[in-house]
């Protein structure tokens with residue numbers, strides 16, 4: 001198992017859910033949105049608790065900045081999710097927030113896959129497998145806690 005590949009798989013999954021949301025309607029849309037929130041919450045936690053600190057430890061100044069930026073992007077994503085969770089119906093405002101969430105996630109994914117992950121792979125070297133094991137374990141825990 002490879003920590004970077006694990007995170008990329010999460011990204012793919014969320015991208016797929018965003019596509020599904022566009023085609024869905026009503027109750028199904030809300031279910032998909034909730035799935036998106038859960039995936040993103042677990043993914044962000046794993047990155048912030050395990051992956052980012054491991055990268056940060058070995059990164060240069062620029063790499064540390066990338067990590068700090070990613071954390072702030074997670075924060076924005078978190079705020080949007082909290083606001084949407086507090087909304088009862090899928091109205092115009094909800095859909096607008098969901099679109100902004102999608103744009104933020106897409107940007108975040110582009111930066112990670114384009115800049116952070118290639119560097120991380122080099123920096124982490126053989127540690128990447130141990131890291132993946134820890135991340136996977138934590139993911140199972142978090143998934144069990146929310147479901």
Ligand SMILES: [Fe+2]
Nearest residue numbers: 007043047112
């Ligand atoms: Fe990510």
